[in-house]
Amino acid sequence: MSLIRLFVAISIAFSALFAAEENPSPLGLQIGAATIADAKAKYRLKSVGVNRYSEGEQFNIELGSVNMDNVKEASIIFDKNGKLAYVGLEFTGDKFNSLYESLSGKYTTRSKQIPFVGNKSAVFSAGGSEIRLSKPHMSFDTSLHYGATWLWEKFENAVHQEQNAKKKAEESQL
Helix, strand or coil, rough: HHHHHHHHHHHHHHHHHHHHCCCCCCCHHHCCCHHHHHHHCCEEEEEECCEEEEEEEEEEHHHHHCCCCCCCEEEEEEEECCEEEEEEEEECCCCCCHCCCCCCHEEEEEEEEEECCCCEEEEEECCCCCCCCCCCECCCEEEEEEEEEHHHHHHHHHHHHHHHHHHHHHHHCC
């Protein structure tokens, strides 16, 4: 009987370990796995074109189809193969603390900045995804963004290149 208990304990430990490595499923759509058809089956979507970083379709989700309190905006972005790469949510009100508590219990905290006064932010990781939570100082809104790690990297590289190009253009005018 003790061998069975040991096997069950090991199975539970490994399943918890593997579950923690899965990509998150915000709005019930798993990053890297959900398709456009999956999203259309759950939500009313409005196309806003092709995202320049993912090269896939981008949609706004009609708020009436989202069953979450205080959601002000909801958007999703797919990669060029039609797999979910990003979910962005904007909330009215200060939801930072409650979202932080929920996320820190599910995902690995990579960084956090939670001063008594000032901008609040936290970054979490899970599988091949990164979750970014933020609330600017004196703002009434909280932002929550789930994205594939490769998409965050591509976006940050593009921003960095644009800043360098702008700096070089300014320097050449001096």
